[in-house]
Amino acid sequence: MNEFVDRYRRDGFVSGVPILSTGEATAHRRRLEEAEAQLGPLHYRDKISTLLPSAHELATHPAVLDVVEACIGPDILVYNATYIIKEPATEAHVEWHQDLTYWGLADDDAQVSMWLALAPATEESGCMTFLPGTHLRGKVAHKSGGREGTTKTNVLLRDQRIEHPESEHGLDLGRxxxxxxxxxxxxxxxxxxxxASAPNRSTDRRIGLNVQYVAPHNRVDDDEGLTALLARGSDPYEYFGTDPVPSDLNDAAVMRWEKVAEAMKAGFTLGTDD
Ligand SMILES: O=C(O)CCC(=O)C(=O)O
Structure with a gap:
């Protein structure tokens, strides 16, 4: 554990952390694909761990929470969870960006993002690529939208991106x-x-569950209506309302999920590019 956390603190990320056996990952993939057969596409849908038991189990998995605890402390809220799915041979990709640009959080270090592979995430299938050490630099100016006339293939909601990372921002992509x-x-x-991450050039789907965790003392500016789920420890602050725990997948559960996800989206409109 110490080794993982040392790498996280030094580089701003750590990868290759074992969480599930291959068989368990395959079983969770199957459960996701059954839900997709029932509900339609589930790529990039906020708060999915409030609807699907499989996503909830993964977001609150003890092996995940152990790493999260080492990064942000013993009190842990699940703030958001989304599947990020790139279909085979498509142009979907993620441009260079920083997650915190749009979050408006009070304590930048009291959050961490986890990405769990449910299918092979390789260079060919478009796994993530990180620029080590950039977490120490703080915010780099982003652009969002403003590319009229082109089909949006950047997965990120507002087409946000760090344009010209090397020439304008001195980032070293060689690293x-x-x-x-x-x-x-x-x-x-x-x-x-x-x-960032590149398109999926493989013949399989690239599927990950991305979960964002915050410590309860952290809060989002103007956080009216935002909710989260206490996954470990306690929350004496109660800045966030309480997310539902999924049960049966029925119309009422879907409606409840849609409402919670809507409130989440409102929180994400706070930040600015610069
Ligand atoms: O799934 C990807 O390729 C990118 C995910 C990402 O940007 C993130 O987890 O912050």
Missing amino acids: ATVAALAPGEASFHHGWTVH
């Missing part, structure tokens, strides 16, 4: 580290760590 993950392995990254 980029490819973080391949076998099914069942996870990476953890700090919200200021600059990262």
Whole structure:
């Protein structure tokens, strides 16, 4: 554990952390794909761990929470969870960015993002690539939108990106580290760590569950209506409302999820590019 956390603190990310066996990862993939058959596409849908028991189990998995605890302390809230899925041979990719740009959090270090592979995440299938040490630099100016007339292939909601990372921002892409993950392995990254991912050129889907954790003392500016789930420890602050725990997958559960996800989206509109 210490070795993982030392790497996290030094580089702003750690990858290849074993969480599930291959068989367990395959079983969770199957459960996701059954849910997709019932509900339609589930790529990049906020708060999915409030709807699907499989996502909830993974977001609160003890082996995940042990790493999260070592990064942000013993009190842990699940703030958001989304599957990020790249279909085979598609152009979907993620441009260089920092997660925290748009979050408006009070304590930048009291958060961490986990990405758990449920299918092979390789260089070919478009795994994540990180720029080590960039978490220490703080915010780099982003652009969002503003590319009229082109089909949006950047997965990120607002097409946000760090444009011209080397010439304008002095980032050294030669130091980029490819973080391949076998099914069942996870990476953890700090919200200021600059990262990206390329399109999936493989013949399989690339599927990851991305979960964002915050410590309860952390809060989002103007956090009216935001919710989270206490996964470990205690929350004496109660800045966040309480997320539901998933049970049966029925119409009422879907409606409840949609409402919670809507409130989450409102929180994400706070930040600015610069
Ligand atoms: O799934 C990907 O390729 C990118 C994910 C990402 O940007 C993140 O987890 O912050």
